[in-house]
Amino acid sequence: MPSPDSANQTPDVPGARRNSSSSLRRALSILMYLAEDDGHPQGTSLTDLAAGLQMSKSTVLRLVGPLRETRLVDQDPESGHYRLGPQNALLGQLYLERLDIRRTASPLLHQLAQDVREAVHLVSFDPPEIVYIDKVESPQAVRMHSRVGGRQPAYCTATGKAFLAHAADDVLDKVIAAGMPARTPATITSPEQLHAELARIRERGYAIDDVENELDIRCVAAPAFNHSGAVVTAVSISGPASRVTPDRLAEIGRQVIDTAQALTDRLGGIAPTPR
Numbered sequence: 001m002p003s004p005d006s007a008n009q010t011p012d013v014p015g016a017r018r019n020s021s022s023s024l025r026r027a028l029s030i031l032m033y034l035a036e037d038d039g040h041p042q043g044t045s046l047t048d049l050a051a052g053l054q055m056s057k058s059t060v061l062r063l064v065g066p067l068r069e070t071r072l073v074d075q076d077p078e079s080g081h082y083r084l085g086p087q088n089a090l091l092g093q094l095y096l097e098r099l100d101i102r103r104t105a106s107p108l109l110h111q112l113a114q115d116v117r118e119a120v121h122l123v124s125f126d127p128p129e130i131v132y133i134d135k136v137e138s139p140q141a142v143r144m145h146s147r148v149g150g151r152q153p154a155y156c157t158a159t160g161k162a163f164l165a166h167a168a169d170d171v172l173d174k175v176i177a178a179g180m181p182a183r184t185p186a187t188i189t190s191p192e193q194l195h196a197e198l199a200r201i202r203e204r205g206y207a208i209d210d211v212e213n214e215l216d217i218r219c220v221a222a223p224a225f226n227h228s229g230a231v232v233t234a235v236s237i238s239g240p241a242s243r244v245t246p247d248r249l250a251e252i253g254r255q256v257i258d259t260a261q262a263l264t265d266r267l268g269g270i271a272p273t274p275r
Contacts (some may be wrong), residue, residue, distance in 0.1 A: 027063045029053055032071060034084050043081030092227070092268075101233055102134045102265050105224075109136045109235065112259045116252060117252070118239035121146065123159040123221075127171050129177035130160045140241060146238070155180050155194060156187050158209035158221035159234040164194075165201040166223060166231045166272065172198075187212045206253040211241055218244040220252045224262035225269040232267065235260045 004005055028207045033052055037044055050057045064082065067073035071085040101185045107120050113120040113136040124132035129151045156161025156173050172194075188194050209219035221236035237244070237252055244252065264271060 005012050014208075023063065026053075026055065026059070030067060031084070034073065034082060035088075039116060040081070043076050043079065043083035044117060045079075045081055046168075049082060073265050087236070096222060101267070103135065105233070105263050108266075109134060112136075112235070112237065112255060113138065113153065115236050116255060118237050118244060119146070119240060121159065121236045123234045123236065125154065125160070125234075126151075126165040128154055128168075128175040130154050130157055130234075133233070140239075140243070148185055153183075156183055156209065156212045158207040158219035159236045161194075161198060161201055161207040161209070161237075162221040162223040162234040163231050165198040165207065167208075176272065183213055183268075184211055184215050186210055204253065205257050208253075209238075216241050216250075220244070220249060220256050222253070222256040223273050224260045224263040224267065227268050227270065229270055229272040232269065233263070235263065 004227065025105055029086065031047065034044060039053070040048065046057055046060060050060045051058065055063075058163045065075055068075060070087070071087040073082055074085040075082050109120045109122060112250070119138045120136040121132050123130045124129075124133050130153075132146055132152075135146060135148055149230065152160065153162055160175075164175060167175075176191050176194065180187075180194070181189075182189050188197055206220055206222040209217070209221075211218055213219075217238060218236040218241045219236050220232050223231040223234045227234040236255055237256055248267050261271070
């Protein structure tokens with residue numbers, strides 16, 4: 001015999017699950033619409049929200065109710081317009097606090113190393129130097145001698161220049177003030193040359209260490225961005241100049257950019273508008 005509350009329970013049948021799933025997707029579409037609606041900074045009216053989502057007003061009202069209860073959506077008491085609620089900020093902050101960049105990047109780094117068959121590095125920035133925070137070895141016999149925790153100057157490394165291309169002027173000034181001695185015959189040693197190189201990096205999207213930091217080593221790097229559009233890390237491919245040849249740079253550059261963009265997406269980041 002059915003229990004007294006069975007009549008109030010949603011039957012565990014495929015149709016009911018599909019209806020619940022559809023309602024959830026439509027409720028989430030409300031959140032995404034409000035997040036992406038730059039044209040209405042003070043919030044969106046019920047009429048515009050329903051039209052934009054191609055839903056009836058009654059459907060929007062039904063779906064937005066639980067979102068308001070959890071403060072994911074707020075409604076202005078005067079205009080009646082809907083906007084994102086404060087709970088989104090809390091969720092975003094918790095997400096960022098618990099984000100592990102190395103763990104997030106790891107599968108992407110391993111795939112890149114497999115595709116290019118050279119060493120891959122994940123790097124952080126501690127001006128005037130970069131710091132290796134993860135590494136995937138090349139599957140080939142001749143390998144890089146870099147190690148996690150190791151440091152290199154920013155001005156002459158691909159990852160360092162990937163950071164500097166998007167850095168504030170005072171950060172770049174700090175790196176230049178620390179000195180730019182020649183480490184190889186190809187090292188950029190003047191501020192003017194460095195500024196010109198950083199402009200090229202911003203234009204093409206990736207940086208090159210063209211045997212500038214170590215003899216016979218060539219590297220290609222691209223930046224990954226956080227939610228505020230700042231470079232949070234950089235991904236690089238490094239290998240002997242005999243294997244990472246000039247004719248491969250454009251292809252490797254595209255692969256590194258794709259990996260860095262995938263990491264940016266996973267970090268909830270956004271690349272800044274090219275300047």
